[in-house]
Amino acid sequence: MKICICGKGGSGKSTLTALLAQHYEQEGKDVVVVDTDESNLGLHRFLGVTPPNDLMDYMGGKQELMGKMMTALKRSDDLQNLQLFDQEWKIQDIPPSCRSENGKIQLVSVGKIHHAGEGCACPMGFIAKQFIKNLKSAPDEMVIIDTEAGLEHFGRGVEEGADAVLMVLDPSYESILLAKKAGDMTASMNLPMYFVLNKVTPELSSLMRKDLPGEQIIGEIPVDPELLTAGLAGENLTGLSSGMNQIIQNIASAAMKS
Numbered sequence: 001m002k003i004c005i006c007g008k009g010g011s012g013k014s015t016l017t018a019l020l021a022q023h024y025e026q027e028g029k030d031v032v033v034v035d036t037d038e039s040n041l042g043l044h045r046f047l048g049v050t051p052p053n054d055l056m057d058y059m060g061g062k063q064e065l066m067g068k069m070m071t072a073l074k075r076s077d078d079l080q081n082l083q084l085f086d087q088e089w090k091i092q093d094i095p096p097s098c099r100s101e102n103g104k105i106q107l108v109s110v111g112k113i114h115h116a117g118e119g120c121a122c123p124m125g126f127i128a129k130q131f132i133k134n135l136k137s138a139p140d141e142m143v144i145i146d147t148e149a150g151l152e153h154f155g156r157g158v159e160e161g162a163d164a165v166l167m168v169l170d171p172s173y174e175s176i177l178l179a180k181k182a183g184d185m186t187a188s189m190n191l192p193m194y195f196v197l198n199k200v201t202p203e204l205s206s207l208m209r210k211d212l213p214g215e216q217i218i219g220e221i222p223v224d225p226e227l228l229t230a231g232l233a234g235e236n237l238t239g240l241s242s243g244m245n246q247i248i249q250n251i252a253s254a255a256m257k258s
């Protein structure tokens with residue numbers, strides 16, 4: 001199963017990605033975390049791994065892909081005909097240099113911005129979309145996709161290859177607006193959509209619930225001092241309290257129901 005984690009900047013996407021990955025691993029699944037956020041740099045630390053090589057470099061590098069995209073655009077009206085993969089990949093087909101492992105968790109990174117003036121991130125989005133669509137996951141495998149903040153990845157079509165979308169909301173007006181917009185886009189793709197309310201108190205949760213479809217809310221996470229400290233230190237997010245473990249377990253089970 002492939003789950004796409006999305007939401008507003010700083011809402012807790014990468015934190016929940018890492019917590020779910022560790023939970024599914026404890027359940028005995030092989031987990032691939034796909035980092036499609038070209039800007040943020042810390043996800044590998046939450047998973048306790050070193051940064052893998054960019055998939056972008058494996059695919060020939062940004063300039064080469066940009067050239068292929070420009071050529072394809074000149075020939076036709078869209079990029080549908082430009083296929084980067086000539087055959088389906090299973091998890092074991094991901095090049096070893098492009099995955100960093102910790103137990104049964106593997107991190108794959110589509111690509112990062114490395115240099116000033118290197119150009120836009122469109123090639124990363126293009127690889128992300130095709131990689132996720134092309135990756136075949138077996139029933140005992142979970143693929144968790146951490147996205148960059150906002151909606152651009154919806155526009156790029158990254159979600160097309162996913163089985164479900166999970167949006168993380170912090171208690172803000174912007175998160176509520178984003179949830180509505182993303183909900184419409186997800187519905188147009190016939191994908192199940194779930195919401196997790198993060199950094200909430202019971203009062204904030206009841207205010208947020210007034211604006212959201214209740215049946216799609218699969219969990220609430222309070223502000224947790226240990227998560228905050230580990231997040232600041234860039235540490236592996238292990239050793240949760242039993243209460244937090246239970247919350248993550250409930251979210252992980254609900255997200256798999258689709």
Ligand SMILES: Nc1ncnc2c1ncn2[C@@H]1O[C@H](COP(=O)(O)OP(=O)(O)OP(=O)(O)O)[C@@H](O)[C@H]1O
Binds near residue numbers: 016225
């Ligand atoms: N429930 C929580 N309790 C306390 N701190 C949290 C909680 N969830 C996330 N955080 C902290 O909030 C900050 C932002 O979290 P995170 O990096 O996961 O968000 P993000 O949505 O991935 O951000 P970005 O949009 O920059 O990628 C981090 O410092 C993290 O440790």
Ligand SMILES: [Mg+2]
Binds near residue numbers: 013015037040146
């Ligand atoms: Mg993040």
